Amino acid sequence: MHRRLLRCRAMPLLQLPPPPQRALGVSGSRMDHRLLRCRVMPLQPPPPPPLGVSGGRLFASLSPPPPLQSRREVHVWYLCPDELNDQSQLNMYEELLSPDERKYAASMKVPALRKDAMLSRALLRTTLSRYTDCKIDPRSFEFKKNEFGKPEILWPPDNSIVERPLHFNISHTTSLIACGIAMHAHIGIDIEEKKRNTTKNILSLARRYFTPSEVDYLIAISDSDVQRKEFLKLWTLKEAYVKALGRGFSGAPFNTFSIMLETSKGIRISKVSKVCDDSISGFDHLSDNWQFTLAELNSSHYMSVCIEDDSRKQGLENTPVPVGLKVWKTIPFVEDTLVSGTDALKLIS
Numbered sequence: 001m002h003r004r005l006l007r008c009r010a011m012p013l014l015q016l017p018p019p020p021q022r023a024l025g026v027s028g029s030r031m032d033h034r035l036l037r038c039r040v041m042p043l044q045p046p047p048p049p050p051l052g053v054s055g056g057r058l059f060a061s062l063s064p065p066p067p068l069q070s071r072r073e074v075h076v077w078y079l080c081p082d083e084l085n086d087q088s089q090l091n092m093y094e095e096l097l098s099p100d101e102r103k104y105a106a107s108m109k110v111p112a113l114r115k116d117a118m119l120s121r122a123l124l125r126t127t128l129s130r131y132t133d134c135k136i137d138p139r140s141f142e143f144k145k146n147e148f149g150k151p152e153i154l155w156p157p158d159n160s161i162v163e164r165p166l167h168f169n170i171s172h173t174t175s176l177i178a179c180g181i182a183m184h185a186h187i188g189i190d191i192e193e194k195k196r197n198t199t200k201n202i203l204s205l206a207r208r209y210f211t212p213s214e215v216d217y218l219i220a221i222s223d224s225d226v227q228r229k230e231f232l233k234l235w236t237l238k239e240a241y242v243k244a245l246g247r248g249f250s251g252a253p254f255n256t257f258s259i260m261l262e263t264s265k266g267i268r269i270s271k272v273s274k275v276c277d278d279s280i281s282g283f284d285h286l287s288d289n290w291q292f293t294l295a296e297l298n299s300s301h302y303m304s305v306c307i308e309d310d311s312r313k314q315g316l317e318n319t320p321v322p323v324g325l326k327v328w329k330t331i332p333f334v335e336d337t338l339v340s341g342t343d344a345l346k347l348i349s
Helices: 002-010 026-040 087-095 099-106 111-130 202-209 212-219 224-245
Strands: 073-079 142-145 151-154 166-172 177-183 187-193 257-260 268-271 290-297 301-308 324-331 335-338 345-347
Touching (some): 073 187, 087 111, 099 111, 111 166, 166 224, 177 187, 177 301, 202 212, 202 224, 212 224, 212 257, 290 324
Parallel strands (some): 073 324, 166 187
Antiparallel strands (some): 290 301
């Protein structure tokens, strides 16, 4: 009997044999009673499933973010590729990607670039899932591209899933990958390493890509290190702007608009009346209805964020309201750290 009871304890509940018939007599009734007690005894809880796409802890590990309160609020999530080296964890992230995304990452000849390409898509998918209250599996997101190649969310036609007016943008360097999220407003984000070495003289690059007023601004800076940093600030702001437009550099060359850093209304943008290259024309889509935030991240990167600003359309341009920026460092499914309000995030403008 002890052997049968041991087998009973080890068998899953759904596979227990039916209890013996009471016709077995008194001894059978006693066995029946003990077997019934065995059936209702709680089994030892199973070990937690491994952390992975198939594990039950997957979505529970994605903490929901605070809601985006307005069009002026931006949330940024970033990770540091050099800190993610556990192969099982990297395999888990790779499982989130679509076949095309895996193929693209695999096409990279350099292992570090392969890793970065995979992590940028995994970061995007897990971040978007957070803003659907994890109702959409990170693997389920599909994307489309506009005519200039900017990706957008292709929401499923299922009426049970309400389309959310989420806009996103990704930027990455070799040491940091960031994903910006906004609600009801187009967004562009760019990050650059503060110690980034340029292959050419700063002023030569500026004369090639920037407007005359921006070149003059840089020429007036005598300290070469400060000049290089100001160049990087302008570059990230311009990059964020063309990405927010959804056109990229080819659709909005840097020399068709100027960024003004030192203004009473914060960072402003203006169209160049005469484009440096006379062969370039037809950029009526350029607009100054955008708002910028410039920050230092981890004391090692410049980060620029650009979002649509409808205050100018409403005649409120004389009372600008700063962009509400919140930033998290993340290891998806493992740890999220809010860095806003800490030394890791310093607002410049």
